[in-house]
Amino acid sequence: MSWFTRGVLVATHNPISRRIFTSTRAGRALAHRFVAGDTLEDGIAAARRLAEAGMMTSLDLLGEAVTDRDSAVSARAEYRAVLDRLADEQLPANISIKLTQLGLAIDEAMAREAVAELAVRAAEVGTTVTIDMEDSRFTDATIEIYADVQPRHGNLGIALQAYLHRTPRDLERLMPLGGHIRLCKGAYAEPPDIAFQSRAEVSRAFLGLLETLMSQEQTRPAVATHDEALIDRARRLAERRRGGFEFQMLYGVRPELQRTLRDEGYDLRIYVPFGSQWYPYLTRRLAERPANLVFFMRSLVGKDRAGPV
Numbered sequence: 001m002s003w004f005t006r007g008v009l010v011a012t013h014n015p016i017s018r019r020i021f022t023s024t025r026a027g028r029a030l031a032h033r034f035v036a037g038d039t040l041e042d043g044i045a046a047a048r049r050l051a052e053a054g055m056m057t058s059l060d061l062l063g064e065a066v067t068d069r070d071s072a073v074s075a076r077a078e079y080r081a082v083l084d085r086l087a088d089e090q091l092p093a094n095i096s097i098k099l100t101q102l103g104l105a106i107d108e109a110m111a112r113e114a115v116a117e118l119a120v121r122a123a124e125v126g127t128t129v130t131i132d133m134e135d136s137r138f139t140d141a142t143i144e145i146y147a148d149v150q151p152r153h154g155n156l157g158i159a160l161q162a163y164l165h166r167t168p169r170d171l172e173r174l175m176p177l178g179g180h181i182r183l184c185k186g187a188y189a190e191p192p193d194i195a196f197q198s199r200a201e202v203s204r205a206f207l208g209l210l211e212t213l214m215s216q217e218q219t220r221p222a223v224a225t226h227d228e229a230l231i232d233r234a235r236r237l238a239e240r241r242r243g244g245f246e247f248q249m250l251y252g253v254r255p256e257l258q259r260t261l262r263d264e265g266y267d268l269r270i271y272v273p274f275g276s277q278w279y280p281y282l283t284r285r286l287a288e289r290p291a292n293l294v295f296f297m298r299s300l301v302g303k304d305r306a307g308p309v
């Protein structure tokens with residue numbers, strides 16, 4: 001992870017930064033680029049537009065690091081409501097969930113029950129549930145819950161982060177469980193003893209994991225990146241692949257590349273976040289690209305009215 005990325009993640013953790021982003025028009029405008037809107041209706045409308053454009057979606061109700069049971073219970077209910085809407089709408093969409101939003105930091109059993117309940121409802125609706133991977137305090141518990149619930153329900157997937165040294169072992173363990181595995185670089189500030197720090201090391205790790213993932217057919221690979229070198233490698237590996245796989249990208253990031261992959265005929269799923277709790281998600285998107293932060297600073301001082309790059 002670069003000094004810039006780490007610096008942004010640390011600085012945006014501060015309550016003053018949070019206030020500057022959440023209470024200014026410039027902050028909300030930037031969030032609007034990466035987030036479909038505040039409500040489920042906004043998320044559904046985005047999923048509908050993307051479906052019309054030939055893309056699948058994964059709906060993410062924003063929220064994480066929940067510290068009280070009531071919030072975790074209501075997040076579970078809100079996710080059920082998302083699945084109910086998907087049943088009505090018949091959209092090519094699934095859901096992405098964060099286990100700390102469902103109570104993982106309070107009570108592991110509570111998060112496990114929520115995952116099982118959502119897996120059952122998703123199966124009734126004919127869709128799947130992807131478990132996002134959060135920071136390394138939660139990696140073990142997230143993997144254990146997935147390894148417990150996926151074999152019983154069969155319609156789950158999990159994100160694995162290429163920057164973690166442990167991921168090759170986790171991948172070997174989880175592939176035989178079926179489901180789908182989303183391979184991403186990793187978006188949190190992690191120390192060198194557990195995660196690669198440089199761009200080159202993370203890309204190399206991603207490539208190794210990608211080869212493994214694309215060469216097996218037990219699980220459906222989801223290649224989650226906007227990095228063209230990695231996407232090119234996936235394209236080449238796909239030529240030799242017999243099973244299905246999909247590319248995944250984030251709402252608002254590299255839309256032209258999204259259209260290119262769609263036009264080339266690949267399965268493409270767009271991760272669509274919605275909800276009012278957008279600040280932590282936005283900080284990760286800022287940390288990934290200095291230009292986003294520069295745009296925000298300029299619009300804050302009234303120097304830029306155009307969209308961010």
Ligand code: FDA
Binds near residue numbers: 228254289
């Ligand atoms: P990289 O950051 O090198 O970006 C490649 C190019 O894409 C950049 O040069 C730029 O052009 C563009 N780009 C990337 N990010 C941008 C941004 N924010 N704004 C503007 N342009 C941008 N992480 C995690 O830890 N747990 C998870 O569960 C997930 N889930 C997830 C789902 C999906 C569908 C995706 C695509 C990504 C994730 N991630 C994630 C995030 C992931 O770990 C990573 O932080 C981002 O995808 C950025 O890395 P890239 O692979 O895109 O490469």
